Amino acid sequence: MKGSRNDRQSHIRNFSIIAHIDHGKSTLADRILEATQALAKREMKAQTLDEMDLERERGITIKLNAVELNYKAPNGEDYIFHLIDTPGHVDFSYEVSRSLAACEGALLVVDAVQGVQAQTLANVYLALENNLEIIPVINKIDLPNADPDRVKKEIEDVIGLDASDAVLASAKTGLGTDEVLKQIIEKIPAPSGDPDAPLRALIFDSLYDSYRGVVVYIRVIDGTVRVGDTIKLMDNNKTFEVLEVGVSTPKIETRDALSVGDVGFLTASIKSVHDTRVGDTITLADRPAAAPLPGYRKMNPMVYCGLYPIDSAKYDDLREALGRLELNDAALQYEPETSEALGFGFRCGFLGLLHMDIVQERLEREFNIDLIATAPSVIYKVKKTDGTTVEVGNPSEMPERKYIDTIAEPYVRATIMTPNDFIGPVMELCQHKRGEFKTMESLDTTRSNVIYDLPLSEIMYDFFDALKSNTKGYASLDYEMDGYRVSDLVKMDILLNGDKVDALSVIVHKEFAFDRGKAIVDKLKELIPRQQFEVPIQAAIGLKIIARSTIKALRKNVLAKCYGGDVSRKRKLLEKQKEGKKRMKAVGSVEVPQEAFMAVFRMSHDD
Amino acid sequence: MMTDSGKKVRGAYIHIPFCDHICYYCDFNKFFLKSQPVDAYLQALAKEMAYYSAMGPAATIYIGGGTPTALNESQFEKLLKDTSHYFGREGIREFTVEANPENLSDGKLALMKQYGVNRLSIGVQSFDNHLLKAIGRAHDAETARRAVGRARAAGIENITIDLMFALPGQDEKMLHDSLETALSLGTPHISIYSLQIEPRTIFYNRKRKGKLSLPGQDIEADMYGQIIFELEKNGLRQYEISNFARPGFEGIHNSLYWQNEEYYGLGAGAHGYVDGVRYANAGPVKKYINLMDAEGCAATERHRVTAQERMEEEMFLGLRMMRGVSRSRFLSRFGRPMTAVYGEQIDRLEQEGLLEQQGDFVFLTRKGTFLGNNVFEAFLLS
Numbered sequence: 001m002k003g004s005r006n007d008r009q010s011h012i013r014n015f016s017i018i019a020h021i022d023h024g025k026s027t028l029a030d031r032i033l034e035a036t037q038a039l040a041k042r043e044m045k046a047q048t049l050d051e052m053d054l055e056r057e058r059g060i061t062i063k064l065n066a067v068e069l070n071y072k073a074p075n076g077e078d079y080i081f082h083l084i085d086t087p088g089h090v091d092f093s094y095e096v097s098r099s100l101a102a103c104e105g106a107l108l109v110v111d112a113v114q115g116v117q118a119q120t121l122a123n124v125y126l127a128l129e130n131n132l133e134i135i136p137v138i139n140k141i142d143l144p145n146a147d148p149d150r151v152k153k154e155i156e157d158v159i160g161l162d163a164s165d166a167v168l169a170s171a172k173t174g175l176g177t178d179e180v181l182k183q184i185i186e187k188i189p190a191p192s193g194d195p196d197a198p199l200r201a202l203i204f205d206s207l208y209d210s211y212r213g214v215v216v217y218i219r220v221i222d223g224t225v226r227v228g229d230t231i232k233l234m235d236n237n238k239t240f241e242v243l244e245v246g247v248s249t250p251k252i253e254t255r256d257a258l259s260v261g262d263v264g265f266l267t268a269s270i271k272s273v274h275d276t277r278v279g280d281t282i283t284l285a286d287r288p289a290a291a292p293l294p295g296y297r298k299m300n301p302m303v304y305c306g307l308y309p310i311d312s313a314k315y316d317d318l319r320e321a322l323g324r325l326e327l328n329d330a331a332l333q334y335e336p337e338t339s340e341a342l343g344f345g346f347r348c349g350f351l352g353l354l355h356m357d358i359v360q361e362r363l364e365r366e367f368n369i370d371l372i373a374t375a376p377s378v379i380y381k382v383k384k385t386d387g388t389t390v391e392v393g394n395p396s397e398m399p400e401r402k403y404i405d406t407i408a409e410p411y412v413r414a415t416i417m418t419p420n421d422f423i424g425p426v427m428e429l430c431q432h433k434r435g436e437f438k439t440m441e442s443l444d445t446t447r448s449n450v451i452y453d454l455p456l457s458e459i460m461y462d463f464f465d466a467l468k469s470n471t472k473g474y475a476s477l478d479y480e481m482d483g484y485r486v487s488d489l490v491k492m493d494i495l496l497n498g499d500k501v502d503a504l505s506v507i508v509h510k511e512f513a514f515d516r517g518k519a520i521v522d523k524l525k526e527l528i529p530r531q532q533f534e535v536p537i538q539a540a541i542g543l544k545i546i547a548r549s550t551i552k553a554l555r556k557n558v559l560a561k562c563y564g565g566d567v568s569r570k571r572k573l574l575e576k577q578k579e580g581k582k583r584m585k586a587v588g589s590v591e592v593p594q595e596a597f598m599a600v601f602r603m604s605h606d607d
Numbered sequence: 608m609m610t611d612s613g614k615k616v617r618g619a620y621i622h623i624p625f626c627d628h629i630c631y632y633c634d635f636n637k638f639f640l641k642s643q644p645v646d647a648y649l650q651a652l653a654k655e656m657a658y659y660s661a662m663g664p665a666a667t668i669y670i671g672g673g674t675p676t677a678l679n680e681s682q683f684e685k686l687l688k689d690t691s692h693y694f695g696r697e698g699i700r701e702f703t704v705e706a707n708p709e710n711l712s713d714g715k716l717a718l719m720k721q722y723g724v725n726r727l728s729i730g731v732q733s734f735d736n737h738l739l740k741a742i743g744r745a746h747d748a749e750t751a752r753r754a755v756g757r758a759r760a761a762g763i764e765n766i767t768i769d770l771m772f773a774l775p776g777q778d779e780k781m782l783h784d785s786l787e788t789a790l791s792l793g794t795p796h797i798s799i800y801s802l803q804i805e806p807r808t809i810f811y812n813r814k815r816k817g818k819l820s821l822p823g824q825d826i827e828a829d830m831y832g833q834i835i836f837e838l839e840k841n842g843l844r845q846y847e848i849s850n851f852a853r854p855g856f857e858g859i860h861n862s863l864y865w866q867n868e869e870y871y872g873l874g875a876g877a878h879g880y881v882d883g884v885r886y887a888n889a890g891p892v893k894k895y896i897n898l899m900d901a902e903g904c905a906a907t908e909r910h911r912v913t914a915q916e917r918m919e920e921e922m923f924l925g926l927r928m929m930r931g932v933s934r935s936r937f938l939s940r941f942g943r944p945m946t947a948v949y950g951e952q953i954d955r956l957e958q959e960g961l962l963e964q965q966g967d968f969v970f971l972t973r974k975g976t977f978l979g980n981n982v983f984e985a986f987l988l989s
Contacts, residue, residue, distance in 0.1 A: 530824070532959060555828035558741065560800035560849050560978030562927060564620055564864045565635075565878040567920065568885060568910070571987075574923060578984045 010190045012261040013081045014219065019109035019125060020117040020476070024071025024139040027171035027195040028109055028180070029083060033250070035177050036081065038068035066205075066217055066263045068247040073185055081184065082247075082263035084204065086123070094299055097126045098279045099204045101295060102219030102263060105133040105188030107180065108161070109171075112138050112146035115154045118417035118449075118476035124159050135183045141514055142173055191221075191261030193249035193271075198289040199223035199231075199282065201258075206276040208327035212244075214270035218282060219263045223292060226257040230285040231268060234292040235270035238275055239285045240268035273330045299331045302410070302481070303356055303460065304373040304393035305338060306503060307343030307363070309592065310585055314369050315344045321367035322346060325359060332359060337394065341501045341587045342372055347394055350376075353460060372585055372594050375601035378456045389395055395503035398491040401542065402432045407507075410456040410485040413438070416467065417449050418475035425470040426450050433458040434487075434509060435536075453482060457507070461601060492517055492546075494524070495538040496599065499588045506600045517547035520600050527596040530554035535590055617881070618863045619665035619694050621652065622874030623675040623686070624892060627710070630770075631743035631813075631822045634805035636876030636890045637673045645678065648892055649685050651899035652874055656693035658903060662881065665694045667701040671728075676706040680714045687722035695723050701859040703728055708754035709746040714760035726858075727758050728798075734788040738774050742802075743809065746789070755792045765856065767796035772834065773827040774802050775810075775819055782830050783837070793821040793914040795856035799834055800849050801827055828977060835976075848927050848979055865928050866907050867921045875905070883917075885910050914941070915988055918948060923983035926962075931970025935963035945969065952985040 019025035069081040084103055086096045100106065106127045109245050110116055127134055136155050138148045148168050155163040167183065169176025193200075205217040218225075225231065229242045246254035247264035270276055278299075281292035309318045322334045333349035346543075350356040356376055363369050380392045383405040392398050397523075398407075414435070416424050427437065428448060435452035442448050459479060467475050492513055494504035508516045517539030524537050532554055539547040562570050584591040616801040625640040625648075660894040668690060687704075695702070704719055711729070719727070733739055734748040744860060746754075750770075758766055768789055772782050789797055802821070804810050813819040822830070835845055835873065843851035847865065850858060863870055872879030876890035886906040889895045912920070918941055925932035937945040953969060956962035961975035961982050975982050 054619055061832075091912070405796075532981070552825065554824075554978060554981075556801075556824055556977050557981055558829055558848055558977060560803060562848075562864070562872050563861060564618075564880065565622075565874060565876075567864070567878070567880070567924070568887075571916075571920070574980065574984045577980060578987055 005197075008080070009195070009259075009261050011078065012080045012082070012104045012191050013105065013184050014084065014190045014191060014261065014263055015107060015184060016084045016103045016127075016132075017107045017109055017422075018100075018120060018123045018134075019139075020111070020114070020120045023109050023111040023120070025085075025109055025172045027272060028084065028107070028137065028139065028157065028169070028177075031174055031177045032081075032083060032180070033067070033069065034174075035181060036071045055092055060202040064315045065250075066248065067250045068253075069249070071185075073181075073182060079185060082219075082261075082512055084263060090521050091337055095278055096123055096295070097130070097295070098202070100132060101125050101293070102202055102204045103130070103132055104191060105135065105184065107184075108134050108136045108155075108159075109139050110136065110151055110155060112141045112148050112151055112168075113143050115151050116417075118160050118415060118478045121159065121417065122415070122478040124161075133188050134161055135180070135187055136161060136163050137169050137176070137180060138166050138263070139169050139171055141168045142170040142175065154444060154447075155430050158447065161567065179504060191259040193220070193222040195222070195224060195260045197222035198287045199225055199229075199284045200289045200293055201225060202293050203276055203278055203280045203281040204283060206273045206330070207277060209267075210272055210332045214273050214276050214277045214327075215262075215265050215267055216270070216282070217265050218258070219260050220260055222260060222289070223284070224257050224259040225266060225282070225284070229284050231266075232285040232288060233275060233280055234283055234289075235277060235280040235296065235298075236275060242268045244265050272326075273328055274326075277330055280421075299351060301331065301333050302352055302456065303350045303376045303378060304347055305350075305376040306339060306342070306345050306347050306394065306584075307360070308339065308342040308372045308374075308503075310370040310583060312343045316411070317367065318346065318363070318369050321363050321369060322348070324367075324375055325362060329359070339374075339396070339503045341503045342374075342585060345372075351395070354451050370594070372503070374597050375506060375599075376460055377507065378410050378460070378558075380489070380507060382406075383408070391529050395491055395505040395507045398505075398507060401490070406486045407489045408486045409489065409507075411453050411482045411485050412459055412479040413482040414452050414454050414459065414477060414479040415449050416452070416475055416477050417443070417447060417468065418471055419447055421477060422471040423448060423450060426467070429466055429470050430462075433461075433463055434512075445556055453478075455485075455487065455509075456481070490541050492520075493540045494520060495540060495545075496524075496528075496587060496590050496592070497534075497535045498538075500540075500594075501587055503587075503597055504600055513541055514546050517541075521547045521549040523599040524596055525549040525551050527599050528590065528592055531590055533589075616666050616868055617663060618667040618669065618860045618868070618870035619659070620870055620877060620879070621656075621668070621670045621686075621690060621889075622872070622876075622877040623670065623678065624875045624890075625670040625677050626674045627677045628745050629809075631741075631809035632802055632805070634808050638892060640677050643892055644896065645682055647896050648875070649682060649689070651896045651905075652686070653689040653693075654899050654903065655905065656689055656871045659873060659879075659881075660693040660933065661830045662871075664696060665871060666699070667703075667863065668694050668699065669701075669705075669860040671703075671705045673755065674710070674730075675704055676705050676710045676712075676715055680712065680718065683715050684718050684722075687718055687724070688913070689711065691722040698799050699723065701726055702860070703860060705730065705756070707746065708722065708751040711754045713757060713761065715741070716758055720762050723853040724763065726767070727763050728756070728769065729766045731753055731768045731789070732771045733774065733777075733781075734785040735777075738777055738781065740867075741776060742771070742774060751988065752788070752792065755794060759764065765796070765800060766794045767858065768792070768794055769853075770797060770799040772799060772801050772830045773822050774814075775821055777822065777830075779826070779830060779833060782833060786837045790838070790843075795843075795853040796845055796858065797851045798839060798849055799838075801831065801852070831977065845976075846929050848976065862928070865924045867924050868945070869919070880912075883912055885912055917941070919986050919988060922986035925973075926969070926971055926982060927979065929970060929976075934969065935967050947984060948988075956982055956985060980985050 017025045048231045065085045067083050071079045075386045084099050086099045138151050141148050152163040155161050167176045167179045190428045200222045201218040202218045206214050207593050209215050232239045245256050245258050245266045279296040283289040326332050331351045334346040337347040383389050384403050385405050430452040435454040438451040440450050489507050491512050492506050492508050521537045521539050535551040537549050538545045624637050626637045627640045702724045704724050705728045707730050731751040736747050790876045804814050838851045845851050846857050867882045875892050875895035878887045887908040888905040889907045934945045963972050
């Protein structure tokens with residue numbers, strides 16, 4: 001028995017695919033699924049692994065997914081592959097590191113035109129930290145301007161991997177897939193855990209299913225978990241009885257047990273994903289492991305914003321919707337808050353901006369709630385004159401200046417990979433964003449890593465777009481949190497028609513207050529439609545007005561022509577106009593559209 | 608034209624979807640005349656006239672387009688003959704034909720007179736040759752002036768001219784000159800429309816490419832004020848957002864639309880409103896002809912207007928007229944007082960200075976006339 005179990009274990013290969021956005025990860029995954037006949041061709045939707053509509057649309061992976069594939073190798077032996085998908089965005093780098101920890105190997109997909117990008121690099125380093133065997137795959141070699149030799153050299157020079165065996169592939173046409181499969185078998189080691197040791201299973205994802213409760217995705221490192229076992233979550237010591245275990249092929253297939261090297265799921269009547277944090281270790285209650293798997297940390301929100309229903313009658317719907325999303329999203333936090341301008345809503349915490357965008361979009365799309373989102377804010381640590389320290393995630397709650405001793409803001413260490421030609425513009429941008437130069441590393445003859453410490457709030461505020469446009473799209477960015485620093489910050493208020501609108505307040509660096517204030521009032525002038533009266537917009541620090549613009553009064557808005565043929569069309573036009581107003585929030589006597597609340601934050605960099 | 612007597616009052620609109628050139632701003636249902644099956648179209652149209660005239664007489668006739676005068680004289684005669692055969696009768700109140708200055712021949716004028724046309728609508732748009740060229744019109748100012756004179760000579764006195772404002776490159780002086788010329792011609796009616804950029808027009812595409820510079824809202828509002836002032840000063844009273852007339856010369860057919868009355872719509876892409884149903888005919892000419900041949904009717908979209916929609920339309924159409932909407936008529940049509948349905952909206956709009964009430968009527972203030980859409984929108988109930 002033991003022999004065959006070891007034999008099975010030696011035929012398991014667990015791997016992820018690492019790639020920059022758009023370099024072809026999902027397409028390659030599809031080719032592998034096809035080659036192992038996990039799906040008949042007609043069942044394939046393009047990019048099977050990305051399940052949510054949003055993921056498909058944006059071409060990014062948000063929730064992880066793992067599939068078990070059976071592969072009969074040309075040598076006649078049967079292999080079990082577990083392909084573990086990883087999210088491709090910096091907001092989710094911790095999830096990436098956990099899903100990599102569930103593997104022994106990774107396919108590194110690099111676009112044959114674009115070459116190595118900063119995020120790829122960051123993820124490769126995560127993979128190397130997890131001792132993964134890395135198989136380079138140069139994708140899209142069918143493109144006319146593909147340059148696989150250059151990219152090979154980049155992989156060797158920039159990452160330091162041997163690329164002499166790199167697979168030249170076109171996931172789109174299927175070219176190179178066989179070679180990828182061959183290298184998976186030959187190069188990636190089989191799992192090495194001990195099947196007789198106490199259970200240790202790594203949670204690398206979990207999601208809430210309304211019928212089964214939380215579905216926990218695990219990689220078994222040691223031991224075995226069976227249906228009926230009582231498991232214990234090592235972080236919170238909670239115990240649950242296992243109801244089902246199984247794998248996705250990608251169809252759901254239940255099993256009696258999952259053992260060393262297996263990647264699959266279990267359910268155990270768990271009510272909330274907050275109990276099954278990514279990175280935690282599952283063991284057995286009656287035979288617990290001595291220590292959890294290394295590397296677990298709880299994820300805390302980095303970015304906060306207020307979410308308000310445009311129609312205040314939808315407050316309860318919003319609360320319910322957030323509750324539903326929270327079941328599935330352990331990183332999402334929310335608590336009720338009130339704004340003078342916007343009424344009742346919630347202050348919500350997110351891992352990053354993409355996470356924030358995704359939650360907003362899901363609320364609007366899946367729950368049909370029109371929202372106003374205030375500009376995102378980082379958490380400021382405010383030391384007050386009485387010696388106490390408060391954390392402020394909502395600019396309108398910033399204490400009055402006279403009570404403030406210092407304000408500290410979160411910093412990140414940003415690594416910007418750029419062609420050498422653009423080092424100047426990159427440094428100029430970082431400097432302009434209050435960056436502090438740390439160092440520069442030459443990656444090869446043409447590219448360098450420029451490393452800066454930057455305030456997180458500046459990274460949030462149009463940094464990425466500015467970086468792209470300053471470098472013609474060539475530079476890429478990765479960053480990690482780097483503690484708090486005291487800065488010379490002030491709260492800037494925005495007044496519409498003379499009234500302060502709390503939801504538009506922002507925290508800005510004193511030196512930039514004037515420019516930012518000017519940019520904001522001008523942008524608001526553009527975004528807020530003309531009203532029946534003139535509306536002044538002012539930016540103020542304390543009582544001092546630092547910038548001002550004026551929305552002119554609406555003077556003409558009437559359809560010129562309306563005859564018999566037009567009645568239904570004119571009706572539609574009026575309905576559309578009315579619908580548009582429903583998406584605006586009356587702030588005092590001014591109708592303000594949704595996007596204006598983000599304007600204090602989202603502006604093109606040349607503003 | 609009230610329906611208080613209980614008798615149905617309907618208009619008949621007949622659409623000629625052919626043009627010999629396409630204006631840059633036009634999004635109507637129209638096709639290049641060349642290689643179009645015009646004769647088959649007129650044949651189908653006659654069939655449709657038979658179909659609708661059997662449902663009851665028309666009080667007014669309006670032949671519009673496209674360009675009705677783009678037809679050649681024999682086609683034009685067939686059109687008028689058929690129209691007069693099916694809808695013409697003693698006491699028809701108004702029989703209008705739209706014409707472009709460049710193809711309004713004396714022959715066509717004589718035919719109009721012969722078949723009972725008693726009102727002519729001439730698409731002048733501007734008396735500035737540069738502007739005319741810039742909006743894709745084929746005539747010049749002189750041709751337009753002469754067209755009015757020739758129509759009079761042919762015995763048609765009731766003439767309206769169409770003008771446009773807020774055109775690309777137009778300033779207030781140019782507008783003033785066009786108004787002055789128009790007034791000097793002494794027509795009893797002028798319609799004047801601000802340019803609207805509609806999808807599927809040449810201007811729309813230019814604008815999207817950033818290649819069209821328009822005067823902007825403030826200048827447009829100034830121009831509108833100037834128009835009202837100059838026309839009213841010369842005895843042309845504003846009776847609708849875009850329509851001005853000497854007393855007694857208001858367009859009867861068009862007023863039916865604003866009074867929320869019914870009308871037959873005939874021809875490709877025409878809309879009609881008959882027995883509580885708003886319908887639209889097939890737009891493409893060949894499809895229209897085929898449907899008429901095969902089914903004897905070309906309506907492809909039908910919508911039975913609900914009681915609520917009828918109330919909404921009573922308001923947003925009726926308020927286009929300076930006279931406004933009659934409360935007693937509202938009550939008799941819908942069995943509910945206007946204030947019971949719209950009290951809240953009317954109060955608010957009055958407070959905003961957009962609406963006024965006097966006697967039996969609720970009507971737009973001057974400010975409301977400029978901001979009509981803000982008012983109309985308020986009367987949509989859902």
